Every structure is written in structure tokens, then in C-alpha cells.
Amino acid sequence: MKNTIICCLSLFFLGWVQAQKRLTPPKAKSNIESVDQFVAAAFEIYNTTFDFHYGMVSEINAEDNQILGDADGEGETETEDANEAEELSIAAAEPKDEFKILEENIKILMVSVPQILEEIDSHSVARQVKATLSINRAIKALKQSGKMVEQTFLGK
Numbered sequence: 001m002k003n004t005i006i007c008c009l010s011l012f013f014l015g016w017v018q019a020q021k022r023l024t025p026p027k028a029k030s031n032i033e034s035v036d037q038f039v040a041a042a043f044e045i046y047n048t049t050f051d052f053h054y055g056m057v058s059e060i061n062a063e064d065n066q067i068l069g070d071a072d073g074e075g076e077t078e079t080e081d082a083n084e085a086e087e088l089s090i091a092a093a094e095p096k097d098e099f100k101i102l103e104e105n106i107k108i109l110m111v112s113v114p115q116i117l118e119e120i121d122s123h124s125v126a127r128q129v130k131a132t133l134s135i136n137r138a139i140k141a142l143k144q145s146g147k148m149v150e151q152t153f154l155g156k
Contacts, residue, residue, distance in 0.1 A: 022047075022050055023043075023046060023137070023140065023141050023144060025039060025040070025043040025137070025138075025141075026039060026133065026134045026137055028130070029134075030127060030130045030131035030134050031123075031127060031130075032116075032119050032120060032123060032127060032131050033115075033119065034112045034115035034116045034118075034119050035112075035116055035119070035120065035131040035134055035135060036134075037108055037111075037112040038108075038109060038112040038113065038116060038135065038138060039134045039135065039137070039138040040108075041105040041106075041108040041109050041112070042105075042109065042138035042139070042141050042142050043138065043141055044101070044105045045102055045105045045106070045109075045141075045142065045145050046141035046142065046144060046145045048098050048101055048102055048105075049102075049145040049148045049149055049152075050144075050145075050148060052098055052148075052152065053148040053149070053151065053152045116131075116135070
């Protein structure tokens with residue numbers, strides 16, 4: 001009895017530990033324009049890749065469940081097939097828009113990075129610290145975005 005309870009609890013906590021928690025942008029702005037642009041663009045990229053990655057995971061799980069449902073003898077009607085084809089065409093258009101948004105945000109990142117070093121030196125130490133913390137959080141979000149893209153497209 002104790003072993004069963006321990007096993008169930010360990011499985012529950014294992015799933016909880018492995019779940020990806022969405023990162024949040026800094027609550028307060030650093031009041032350094034280039035830093036704030038960098039952070040905003042980085043978190044826009046992160047949110048887009050997060051939504052895309054976990055949307056793909058949920059679609060794959062839904063397809064797996066649908067395949068299992070079809071194997072059980074549940075057939076689809078022609079109207080369901082037409083609705084599914086329409087949903088797929090709409091879903092196919094969405095990633096193109098998301099990639100355009102990502103491209104724009106990457107351009108913003110590339111423009112703001114050289115300006116950060118120039119602007120950060122002219123501010124007080126407190127603002128420099130706040131800006132550094134914001135930049136570090138944005139870099140963490142970009143690293144997570146890279147990992148999610150790698151998992152989504154390379155299956156790692």
C-alpha cells in the first residue's frame with residue numbers, strides 16, 4: 001500500500017518537474033530605451049515560439065488520439081473530413097504570420113544590441129543593474145526559445 005502511494009506521488013511530481021513553465025518578462029522597465037526594446041523583442045520571440053511549440057505538441061497528441069480512436073472502429077463522415085481540411089489550411093497560414101513576426105523581432109534585436117552598450121554607460125548604477133537583470137532574463141528567454149525550436153523541428 002505504501003509503495004503504491006509513493007509510486008503515484010513520484011509520478012505526479014515527475015510530471016510536475018518536467019513541465020515547462022512560461023517565463024515572464026521583467027515587471028518594471030529599465031528606462032533605457034534600447035534595453036527595453038531588446039527585452040520586449042526577446043519576450044515576443046519567446047512567447048511566439050512557446051505558443052508554436054506547445055501548439056505543435058498538443059496537435060501531435062490530438063492526432064495520436066484520433067488515430068487511436070480510428071483504430072477502435074470510429075469512422076469519420078465526409079463533413080468531418082472537410083472541416084478538418086479547412087482547419088489544416090487555416091493552421092498552415094498561421095505559422096507564416098508567426099515567422100514574419102519572429103523575423104521583425106530578430107531585426108529589432110540586432111538593431112538594439114549595439115545601442116545597449118552605448119546607452120547603458122550614461123545611466124546611474126541602479127539603472128545599470130536593473131538593465132542588466134532585464135537583459136539576463138531576456139537572454140534566458142532566448143535560450144529557451146532556441147531549445148524549443150530545436151525540439152520542435154529536430155525532435156531532440
